[in-house]
Amino acid sequence: MNQNSDFSTRATFRRLIPYISPHKRGLYAACLALIVNAATDAGLLSLLKPLMNGVGFGSVAPDSLRWLPLAVIALVTIRGLSGYASDYCMAWVSGRVVMSMRRQIFNHLMGMPVRFHNSNSSGSLLTKITYDSERVASASSDTLISLVRNTASIISLMVLMVWNSWQLSLVLLIAAPVIALSVKAVSGRFRRISRDLQNSMGSVAVSTEQMLRNHREVRMFGGQTVERKRFADTSDEMRKHGLKMVSVAALSEPFIQVIASLALAAILYAASFPSVLETLSAGSVTVVFSAMFMIMRPLKSLTSLNAGFQQGMTACHSLFSLLDMPKERDEGTLTGEGIKGEIEFRNVSFRYENSEDYALRNVSFRVPAGKTVALVGRSGSGKSTMVSLIPRFYDDYEGEILLDGQELRSYRLKSLREKISLVSQHVHLFDASLADNIAYACPEHTTREEIRDAASRAYADVFIDKMPDGLDTLAGENGVQLSGGQRQRIAIARALLKKTPLLILDEATSALDNESEHAIKMSLDDIKQQCTVLIIAHRLSTIEACDEIIVMDDGRISERGHHKELLQQTGLYSKLHEMQFAAQQ
Structure with missing residues (x-):
């Protein structure tokens, strides 16, 4: 202070x-x-x-x-x-x-x-x-x-x-x-x-x-x-x-x-x-x-x-x-109407406050609108840092991040974040009903059918229908009444209901069982033509069908390509895939 x-x-x-x-x-x-x-x-x-x-x-x-x-x-x-x-x-x-x-x-x-x-x-x-x-x-x-x-x-x-x-x-x-x-x-x-x-x-x-x-x-x-x-x-x-x-x-x-x-x-x-x-x-x-x-x-x-x-x-x-402490900088003027969801990083570097080492080092890549791109790499390689820059949780980065050709800082914060849905591995739910958590901050005209449809696409209706009060069941403080996988499915349903042109999944399937993970993959196949999807995943089985895979290592892009191409390069992605395959044997 x-x-x-x-x-x-x-x-x-x-x-x-x-x-x-x-x-x-x-x-x-x-x-x-x-x-x-x-x-x-x-x-x-x-x-x-x-x-x-x-x-x-x-x-x-x-x-x-x-x-x-x-x-x-x-x-x-x-x-x-x-x-x-x-x-x-x-x-x-x-x-x-x-x-x-x-x-x-x-x-x-x-x-x-x-x-x-x-x-x-x-x-x-x-x-x-x-x-x-x-x-x-x-x-x-x-x-x-x-x-x-x-x-x-x-x-x-x-x-x-x-x-x-x-x-x-x-x-x-x-x-x-x-x-x-x-x-x-x-x-x-x-x-x-x-x-x-x-x-x-x-x-x-x-x-x-x-x-x-x-x-x-x-x-x-x-x-x-x-x-x-x-x-x-x-x-x-x-x-x-x-x-x-x-x-x-x-x-x-x-x-x-x-x-x-x-x-x-x-x-x-x-x-x-x-x-x-x-x-x-x-x-x-x-x-x-x-x-x-x-x-x-x-x-x-x-x-x-x-x-x-x-x-x-x-x-x-x-x-x-x-x-007296300054709030988030919000000097943008663009409203973001008609955004399609094209993301481009141009020579982006970033380091956290009080840290001498860069979390991202001269990162450049482009994700066309409507494509699904995965970010993989070891822990601490900069994947979560990269996606946290897109909703401008941190905006003192070096270089440029473009959304539909416009620098992120030229958009109004509220308008920018209205176009982005984020599901992180650390899910936070409110002490309210499951329906209220799924429809959190959505317009009041959201119908019960839309909420149920989002829950179904997130494969959350399987456990919701078994609860005595269904969608009216209280989640408890930070979702304490639910399991980790159930909380993640509620968070995914909330993101799907928002219907934004850009969807970010930061280890969103890490707590799901194989059956739920397969259902989420099917759901993502249905919506990936409707929006741009960025997926961070350690479980490589969830990203094999992505349009492109970007491999991060020590804050830099070390490899990029399709699943089969990366396996043939015998690089970091191939090693990560072999370790996971061996662990499943």
Whole structure:
């Protein structure tokens, strides 16, 4: 993530304002209600003056006793209504802010390049959408509620004190700058600890995600001890950062309270002078000292508020750093209408980020529209890298890749990918019905008959019809309810339903049994005249009838031709074929 951007509270909060601005009416209503709520405290306290200016209740005028109960009821009612209004309005504003931010982050993550997802775990990214956004909610609601309410309380109580005795109130004006400087001093510490706390939260999420995702490997290889220790270390690190946060907050609160108590002691001392006492009534003295004691509570709340606010600002910075990262480049203008599916590589070279070795080295070949071409070779020879460049999962390659004579980067990403179907060896299914998985992201007008036809052509209807709910059977998370071969057939059906001019099968038949593989081969024979097909296969029996076979070795094309021609050349393809034939004996 980008850690070089401005990390100051002011800059971060300034970036948060555009998310709040559309809902400023709710914010203004909440702030007004908070101010009214805080003013009722001063109003209730001011009722002590008419009671204390006499000597006991017997000296109070009867008229005062009649309206004071009504005033108390009115003020308490106003306090309750304003408190409800402020909480509701702030919850509405914060909910809207977090919702819009989460949506923007979600959309931004969908637009990030494959390189980004390769270098960031899904657990850490999930933490940003959940934990970090909740911290933002705290900064934009709870923190703001406490800030406005307690600030308004302090101001209203200070006004009440000044109104009754401006001489005694001067002491508070001297203490205020000292308190402000103390709060500022601990803010930086809070920010640093908050950043460490969020990083440790991400580590906990990553550790948990890896254990849950790889639970079979953990059990099979006896990795419980390793995972237990990893999680214990990360959770202990998080505990330490949390404890530091509490420690700093716990130390700052009594420190500021000591400063406030010194101001209170100064007021008590100043009140002992006869010249001051002569100007004060009993009611004024009672109100001033009561207001001074009441200021301690909102002052304490504001001090503890700093920790939560800094956590929120740290979370905001984390999210803004993510949003500042560039999305996939999409500068093309072509819509791809009428594409036939001709693919051509011209002197294409490519290497992955942080790798010095090239995965592809000066690769050139052409696949005419409607032809079926196979890519074979040893593992790591560059086959999957080559087909991942066609949908522009990576677009920083050297050379040119043409689709129907136009460079891939001249097409709009959405239009380009609408013309390509990809089935990889690592099939990903959604926790939905088999029908929904086959028709994923297809137009809503796709009929049930079309879905069933695609399943039949992928030889998936054989096992689907045996299930109690048929196409309505739930696949489970990532297709956990299905076998590997069944998942691949569902993925192939999904690709066939899309009906694109270019079909890419990256080891799509690796988990199929011989009978299913034969059915898929028959299906491919039916559709290969309708689209261009690129097949990556280690099982050479699936590609013998291809129009051309390209043999890859160390990122280069070492051989190309038909099946029989390559066998006669006694090169790499012939050796691979002999090894597979011998293994089947």
